[in-house]
Amino acid sequence: MSAPPSPSPTRWFKALRRNRLGENCMKAGPVACTEQLKRARAAFQAGRMVKESFRQSQLEALVRMLAEHECDFVDALCRDLHKPRFETVVTELILVKNEALYAINNLSKWMEPQRVERNLATSLDECMVVSEPLGVVLVVGAWCSPIQLCLVPLVGAIAAGNCVIINPSETSSHTAELLHRLIPSYLDNECYHVLLASTSDLPEIVDLKFDHIFFTGSSADGTKVAQAAARTLTPISLVLGGKNPCYVDQHCDIATAARRIAWARFQNAGQSAVAPDYILCHTEAKAQLLQALRCALMHFYGSDPRESRSFGRMVNAENFARVRDMLGKSGKVVVGGQVNEAEKYIAPTILTDVVEMDPIMQQEVLGPVLPILTVQNVDDAISFICRREKPLCVYVYSSNSKVISRVMKETSSGSFCANDSILQSLMVVMPFGGVGVPAVWALIMDAPASTPSPTGSPACFVARASSASPTCATHPTRTATCRS
Template identity: 35%
Template sequence: MEPVVKKQQQFFNTGKTLDISFRKKQLRKLKNILKDNEAKIYEALDKDFRKPMFESYATELLVLYQEIDHLLTNIDRWAKTKKVKSSIINFPSKSYIKPQPYGVVLVIAPWNYPVQLALNPALGAIAAGNTVILKPSEHAPHTSGLLAKLINNNFDPGFLRVVEGDAETTQSLLSEPLGYIFFTGSTHVGKIIMQSAANQLTPLTLELGGKSPAIIDQSANLTLAAKRIAWGKFINAGQTCVSPDYVYVHTSVHTQLCRLIQQEIRSFYGDDPSQSDDYARIINDKHFNRLTNIIEPENVFHGGNTDPNTRYIEPTIMTQVTWDDAVMQEEIFGPILPILSFDDLDKIIATLQNKSKPLALYLFSTNNKNQKKVTRNLQFGGGCINDTVAHLGNIELPFGGIGNSGFGTYHGKTSFNTFTHPKSIMKKSNWLDISLRYPPYDGKLKWLKKLTKFL
């Protein structure tokens, strides 16, 4: 990977990416390439895990189009040098902050949204004036190959380059001098990425995952809660980092909620979801086997059917589940929804405070007191009240995790900020030089104290 990174370093050193018009041109070019190749993108996603065309557009392409448009509208303002107040102790001087790109950015993308989660951070890096090396996931080979073809055939490799390969390729890239690393994936791999970055003190963002809960109290609109939970959980066959991993519902409405979610599954996908064109498949045999092993037949309220030949797992509801069960030991990342019950919201808050901080949390409640209590006392990356997943649709909301679910944010302006170093500069005048700061200091301390009283 040495020549790949070196070529990008050389391109960055030419200063071309510092030109805002250059950045805009590349963003527009990328949008046009995506639009011209939408059919090929749908085909690749279908081959990798039978992703429905509607979901492919809504969760992959539309998100990117909106992000590009937002960046194009605001990049001039965000990239401007900003004047700030100077301190009296530095009089006479002027101070300002100049947004500065990091240089060569490595984006390591996951397989579950292999177009959007590859290109979305890359867009922010481009807008901020960096060059980008993009490493898509080898677990979505058709999409990875298409991205490589579309990008590498249309952009200068010194500016934007897709590098395909496995974990060894990623490790090789990480061993090179980089300006910034952006990783989306599992917590386990995130720790490995961070260790590699630490060896060279490379700044990074980790977008990880975790067990994101949905909490439903007795005041919730259960019909809407069931529909929105079923949508958020089973879109992309549950292979979404912010999907509701499990549900905590008040005991008084537990059975009712289970039945309502069951109804929504049938409404969405019919009596046999394996025949639905709107339901995706599991990405590979490894994940299929992992998921089927955590389905306990005696706990299945709905679903549970699987087909290894097509990597199909029916949307599944599990009840009578505890934290000791296999399904609660790690992030599910598939179409299996455990539903637990509670009597006391305060006890659930106390329980979740002792768990890893999730990437998302969803509360269904019309009780303002409960809304404030949950959002104030629980730490999580982001989330919704009375909905799931939809907060990602607001480009003004930063997206990112906390603790084991990652750190750093992006989307919209936060993407620009993530890939930008705020370079601080003070310009001192030569017409006056106050001698107070210079040695010898005898008799000067009292004057320094008097002066700083006015600061």
């Protein structure tokens, strides 16, 4: 029997190249980061990212990676979070693709110098603001949306001409391993790197001195990273978890509100930083809302959500135990409540008789549990929201435009959305983050068809600058980093 034909030289060199490129990604910790940072700084100083054509090609390669390996990403997220294919495609892959395509279509305009208004003394001068890259950026992703929270900042950083080191969350290990395997095969190997490091290594890694840091995660870990960044005066963008309130007015389409809240709260098994964390319900709407939520959960996941292919699981045993313990010490279970430790399964659960001091109200849930508190009117809801820490998102459901306007104006949050949930985070043209980052944004969706829109139009998008934000010249993507 003749020997099988040897692979062609092209295939052999391709395999050799992939193995070599993957070696650096397999290293973990500050030692590997030092090497990657050295290579990235050398590439930045050589000006590899200056040309528009280079940035364009890298963004196109990122889109191609997502398209060619869609099944791999779906499989990785299924392993990490039991995430359904639909949720992975819509909330992760399409979102990143849209960000990249938006950057590709606007890159030329963003790179043009911006002329500024002249005064009498400079009337004969040429005045303009030129945006240039900062340097090497560190992106620290979170496990709840591991593709989106790693690659959306990467898109902005590429568009702005920076080199990037990505540190995916070790909690979503299958997705992290997939990113460190694929990215070297699609993006420039000197400018863009993937680092596998644990959360405990982050302060030491930050001490290596980057030009900017994007961090998404818990407040505790964010505090450690911010303290480490302060030692080297490194600018940092933090997106931290929090408790997002959702006020349900008595004057709204309860059925529509229940469906939209249930989808937002229980997709990805409730493990989302922008989902409604608790409901402040008008007392007159409570009974009707509970019934509508029951119907919505039955429609989405059937009589036994454990058997549904559309419902996920807790990411690990630690998060399962944390949510289970809060569930047992807070309020009264009126829907769900079933748990299975072996599967890390917690059923979609609704709690009533919840008080402000219950454990479920002291920290971000990050699980399929929705507490309901009652208030007498919108004044009570606003007061409740304002005496707590400023949330990442505020939601309100009402057909009364005055109620919507009051909640938006009298509360402070990273984002605001009326008559829908989560959709504001899918808007490519709006920035993302909590209070104190370069911008906050608001999305007012149209009310149900039976009521007029709050603004008299199908939808109204409102963006506002944060008075506490730093002044900088930055490309108008969510995470582009430049200096003027």
